[in-house]
Amino acid sequence: MRVEEIYRRDLNLLVALQILVEERSVSKAADRLNLSQSAMSRVLGRLRSLLSDPLFTRQGQHLVPTEKALSMSRALDEPLGSLRQLLSPLDFDPKSCDQTFTILTTDYALQTILPFALPRIYQEAPNVAFEFLPLQDEHLKEQLTYGRADLAICRPIYSIEPLHYETLGRVGVSCLLSKQHPLANQQMCLEDYLNFPHAMIAISDGVKALIEQALENEPKRRMILRAYHLEAALAIVDTMPIIITVPADLAYLVSERYDLAVKPLPFHFTPFDYSMIWHPRCEHSPAQEWLRSIVKEECGRLIAKRVIDMGLDAEADTTALPE
Structure with missing residues (x-):
């Protein structure tokens, strides 16, 4: 034509x-x-x-x-x-921006990553608003393509092409135990980890699959609870000797709040990349470029600091994003 x-x-x-x-x-x-x-x-x-x-x-x-x-x-x-x-104005002024940004996120990112970027965002752009929506791993591309979401923050489990992404940093995994747990005051070995009952939280962005991959030659763990919110496991952590496996920085934040013990995994586990992901239509939006730059800077700095504070191996091989 x-x-x-x-x-x-x-x-x-x-x-x-x-x-x-x-x-x-x-x-x-x-x-x-x-x-x-x-x-x-x-x-x-x-x-x-x-x-x-x-x-x-x-x-x-x-x-x-x-x-x-x-x-x-x-x-x-x-x-x-x-x-x-x-057709959009070339200049972007955060102070005059009154846009509502829709962000897809896991419960983990909502608790441990995003809150630390919000103070600077609101300082620079006091009139913006946010809507946080649950991320659905199997439908991530559809959510960003047809759901009008601006950004997703997660570890993608499925193919994300043709979406754009940028890595925020490395995330490790730790274990939460009650201070009344038999292992609370001693080193946890692999046999202990396999023999005690477990709770797994769906906020862990595919951590269950990565754990199972690392333990593929070992006996299966006894999984007595799998839930979307950590509170479900915390409700029974003092009544049963469970081990709760979650991202390491979440473990440390929760341990202080609920007086729990934190234990490292008793086997090799490579920290995985956490990313922000967006649709190509958002690539050149001045408002969204500004938002992504702050999320990258603030959240990236936070994750990097936690890698050092928690002794995670920042030089370990990364787990590549699915294509």
């Missing part, structure tokens, strides 16, 4: 398609475009005619995009992102 033929097309329809895919709702898309619901329905009709595809089917109160709609949305990400950059 020649350039002059593109000029004769209503390219606003493509913007409407992108928003419909993001919202999965005619009424919500209408609100974002400042249109009536009937006008938005007519836009959808014109899109169906233009692209020769139904684009959406209805499931309850939601629209389910067809493969053609999803394919078009993916193809539009980069050009629409470039247009946003071209």
Whole structure:
């Protein structure tokens, strides 16, 4: 198709398609475009005619995009992102920014990493707001692509292409025990670790799989509890002789708060990389470039300090991000 033929097309329809895919709702898309619901329905009709595809089917109160709609949305990400950059002001002033940033995160990162960046963020940009949403490992790409999230902070378990990422630092693993635990006042050996019951927290970003990989030739541990929040394990830590395996810096923070003992793993375990991840459409956004720079600087410095304070091996081979 020649350039002059593109000029004769209503390219606003493509913007409407992108928003419909993001919202999965005619009424919500209408609100974002400042249109009536009937006008938005007519836009959808014109899109169906233009692209020769139904684009959406209805499931309850939601629209389910067809493969053609999803394919078009993916193809539009980069050009629409470039247009946003071209049409946005070149100068970014954090003090006048009133954007709400949506960040996908694990409970671990929300407790031990992000809070330490927030004071500087609010100092530089007092009018910004944040919405933190639970990260779903299997759907990370979809959450960043269609969920309008700006950033994810985690250790990705599945492939993240074509997302962009930057490593924040290394995270090790330690064990939490009650001070009444039989091992609280003695060194824990591998046999101890294998014989006592365990609790594993889902905030650990795939730590369970990494632990099992390191122990693949050893007998299986007795896992009596697996939960999303650490509080579930802490509720029974004084009543059963459990070992709770969590990221090391979380272990140290929690041990001070709940008067628990911290023990190193009694076998070799390579610390893993923790990263921030974003969609290519966010790459050149001045506001998000500013946010990523602060998260990188503040959280990276924090993680590096903890590596030193806790004696983690900063020179160990990294666990590569999945491609």
